[in-house]
Amino acid sequence: MRPAVTLLALLPLLLAAGAQDGTEGRAVYAREACWQCHVHARDVFPALTDARRAGPVIGAPGPARSPAWHLAHLYAPRATSPGSEMPAYAHLFAENPRAAEVEAFLKRHDRDGDGVVTKRECEDFQGLDTGNGIVSRADAAPLPSPDALALVRYLEGAERFAPVEAPPHASPPADRENAAARGRALFLATCAGCHGERADGNGPAAPFFGDHPPRNFLRGDYKFRSTRDAAPLDEDLFRTIRRGAGPSMAGWPRLPDTQVWDLVFYLEGLHPHFLTQELSVTERGGARGLRFVQSRADTDDAAGAVLADGRIRKEADLRWWWIDAEGERPIENGLEIGPHTFWLGRPVYDWMDEFRPKPLAIPEPPFPYSEESAAKGAQVYRELQCASCHGPLGKGDGMAAATSRGNLGEVVLPFDYTRGVRWFKGGSDPKSLVRTFLTGLHGTPMPSFATGFSAVTSAPAPEAPWNLAHHVLREARPR
């Protein structure tokens, strides 16, 4: 072990030597002493002692991280990385001069309390939006300094993307009695930094993800599903949590399966979309009854989402039924609110079967990637007119891009998949791509092409989705 005094004397020389390649970001990395906690896989920095290596290795193969994530992580490390010991580098940011104005505007006009003002809530944005069609806290985000941006570019350059696999996992546990309560505790500890304590997408890190905000689970829109028109399956939510959704949400490969299921059940309890929300198990008249809340499924007033802290948003819209322990028949109905949410067992699902989402059959890839398949895929792309939105080269500049909007009226640009597979939020394997082609992405203009594929002539109908996936993957390869 070298004497610290000598090493410290050498530090300026070592740092200066590293800066000779001229990258500003590296100079910031050195100056801010990131190397004191993070080892860099391919660059040389002084090593003080091993005990100081508290942070992950920069440049190790792993999930992609988006620039927005890096900025959020620098500003508020514990928001993106629960349990992190990294100090906040807020001095690399300046406060947004419009922050107070935006906050006041939101307070005045955000009628549904989701942290976003849409054109339906207020026509005149008074110049507060950045042209994306909505006003949100992202318009008040702290502004990164040039140093911060250079540092992020340097970190991105060091990245080695290795996608997280979704390995086979345990089935959902049969006993779900307290799963949602456990899921809520885990959510607060792990997810709330971006998704917010109320699960409405308004966590402390959220403002940095302006054009692709963390999901507001209270709305019940889910992009990545196996169902065509309906809510996602439990399995779909499990997959997204485990694998992540692109470089802004890297996934949780090391959470135990049971914990991921707890999160799934917690999320499903947040929106009446999933139709059955169980409130609590109680004893009544000797018979063990299960109470659950069902939003009025046959009217359009079914907006009574169960809020993250257990309160019902609109009590008057909700009904609930007692069911006997076999889940076979309703005994009584009434109105009451309980503190927890959790799922009912199987018998009630069967009874409610007409509303259960039915998955599309998405088979395993019938053949591997090949240049011929990708070439056919290019013809399928033309036949399905994907270029209307995605443009002829897939850069997201088709004719419809200028008016492309999500459900809130926010700008949602057609995906530019030439950015590379690390940006594929639904997964970059062919099966995930085919799933997206067949289901569409709720909340965005991307439709389901299931009917379109049935009518293609440039390739046999069962093969066409895979040809198209191969074409997209080829176009997404780095050039």
Add this chain to the structure above:
Amino acid sequence: MRTMATTLVFVMLGCGGAQEPAASERPGTLGNDIRAGGDAWSPEKGTATVKGTVKFEGEAPPRRPIDVSGDKFCVQRRESDPLLSESLVVGADGGLANALIHVTAGLENWKFPGGTGEVVLDQVACQYVPHLLVAQVGQTLKVTNSDPIMHNVHGVNLKTEKDEFNWAQTKAGLEDTKELKKAGRLAIMCNVHSWMSANLWILKHPFFAVTGADGAFTLPKLPPGTYTIEVWHENEKLGTQTQSVTVADGETKEIAFKFSAK
């Protein structure tokens, strides 16, 4: 109040004995209010009629032509037959077209069987036909494409942000269907051609009508009683109007609605 009444009904039926409710009484079952009581409606029970007109008062602004230059096919198809804005269509006699007339109160004591059959929405020359479509819970929506280009049929209930569907129909002749299980209003739009829009109303009962350019409507086969009739139009500047009307057995009553630009 309703919940109390229902509880009482169950108690009276001896709920310890746990009578299985009929399929039509289960929550979420098609075409029903969630109530244990209520007489089943059938067409013979309705002998009254409410009819009338919906008119627009004053000078209707000329319909703006829509710019379809984004799509070559739409430009070519619409060269001789330009697409005009449908947000306010007024007929020669002042009739307000594309208004929905429906009963919003007075039917609470009836249980309606689910609707049957399908309602069809077509895409013709870069426009939805019809512009306003109404169906009953239980019917099936069929969307067809009569254009040789891609339209995506993107529907969502904007109020609840649920019931979203989004289908790409890439050539002429393709069809998609959806069972309409929940009441509400779905806004339908095409993301490729942003001027295309339509509204789909799904109601729990069969008493609704859509006006044409003559503004006339008829609501036949109403059971005798007092009803609130509402007129809705997609143009928010017109607002919504309601009138209360009482009809006796076999009676026909005429009512009139007048809208003006605010």
